[in-house]
Amino acid sequence: MSLPRSNYDPRRVCLNPFPDLHLGKYRRTVGVYLAGALFAIGNFVFFDAAVYSAHARVPWGVDPPVHVTFVDWVPGICSILGYLVVNLIDKDRIKGDEGFGDSRAVWRARLFLFIGFALMAGGLAGSVTVLVLKYVLSDYAEMFKYYGYANVTQNLLLMISAAFLWMAQSTSGEYEYNLTL
Amino acid sequence: MAAGLKTVILLSFVLAVGFLLIILSCALWANWLPLLVAITFVVAPLPNALFSHCGSDDFSGSYEPTGAVDLGRFFTSLIVVTGFAFPIVLAHSGVINTSACAMSIVGGGLVYGTILSYSQAFSQSEDSDFE
Numbered sequence A: 001m002s003l004p005r006s007n008y009d010p011r012r013v014c015l016n017p018f019p020d021l022h023l024g025k026y027r028r029t030v031g032v033y034l035a036g037a038l039f040a041i042g043n044f045v046f047f048d049a050a051v052y053s054a055h056a057r058v059p060w061g062v063d064p065p066v067h068v069t070f071v072d073w074v075p076g077i078c079s080i081l082g083y084l085v086v087n088l089i090d091k092d093r094i095k096g097d098e099g100f101g102d103s104r105a106v107w108r109a110r111l112f113l114f115i116g117f118a119l120m121a122g123g124l125a126g127s128v129t130v131l132v133l134k135y136v137l138s139d140y141a142e143m144f145k146y147y148g149y150a151n152v153t154q155n156l157l158l159m160i161s162a163a164f165l166w167m168a169q170s171t172s173g174e175y176e177y178n179l180t181l
Numbered sequence B: 001m002a003a004g005l006k007t008v009i010l011l012s013f014v015l016a017v018g019f020l021l022i023i024l025s026c027a028l029w030a031n032w033l034p035l036l037v038a039i040t041f042v043v044a045p046l047p048n049a050l051f052s053h054c055g056s057d058d059f060s061g062s063y064e065p066t067g068a069v070d071l072g073r074f075f076t077s078l079i080v081v082t083g084f085a086f087p088i089v090l091a092h093s094g095v096i097n098t099s100a101c102a103m104s105i106v107g108g109g110l111v112y113g114t115i116l117s118y119s120q121a122f123s124q125s126e127d128s129d130f131e
Helices: A024-054 A070-088 A091-095 A103-136 A142-171 B005-027 B035-043 B046-054 B067-092 B098-130
Strands: none
Touching: A024 A070, A024 A142, A024 B067, A070 A103, A070 A142, A103 A142, A142 B067, B005 B035, B005 B098, B035 B067, B035 B098, B046 B067, B067 B098
16 A cells, blocks of 8 residues: 655655635736735724824723823834835845846845844834833723734734735746745 | 717716715715815826836836836725725724715725726727737
């Protein structure tokens, strides 16, 4: 008795079950539209919290104890800056193909890519920090934790949007035979 | 040539209904903030219209869209989501009424759907010989 032939490379240990979407030539378009939609949704979740905070009326008091201040805006600004930096880099520079410019350009491109990803990850970590330090640890009412959760949601959606944009722009290059990276 | 005179009349009727809904959602509650939804949806096809000509021309011969085309699509999607999310944000914080929010969303969807189907119906006849 022999096992049936597997349809994957048996030498691979970590098999990544990435969903193989057969969108064909529309994959890039759909990915870019989806990235833009996620970007807008994430930002509007946070704007909703900010507007809600500016118009908040507490039913039992005169003034709500906490508002969305500039501290809450900082992680989102970091994430958007990182988003811009990551997406302004030419994707072909990072792979470091031979004969494509000098090697220092590749080094610099990777450095700026690192800075961009660090800004985005810093934005996400900063939003979690604001959530914990400003809203969870202090004993405000439950409804005010929404501001912190909206902040985390904004930065998470920005990261997911950047991932979608990256995949949409890198998969369909050269007729879909470089699926790695 | 399916797109004829009846299509034009139907689309203009739907467009008028959409604008009517948006203006009603402003005027019934005397709060003119939802009018921004109409401006948003009118602006929405603009990035695609601008950047779609920055792609490959007839001589490059590659079907690979460039970064400018992607930027146009990104901004289009951003503006469309903005148009749908803006009344929801306003209604959530109690600036506008909930039914005004629903009316302006439906009206904005009608306006944007009209623009989309109009460009689909009338640009197909020119592009069809390239397919």
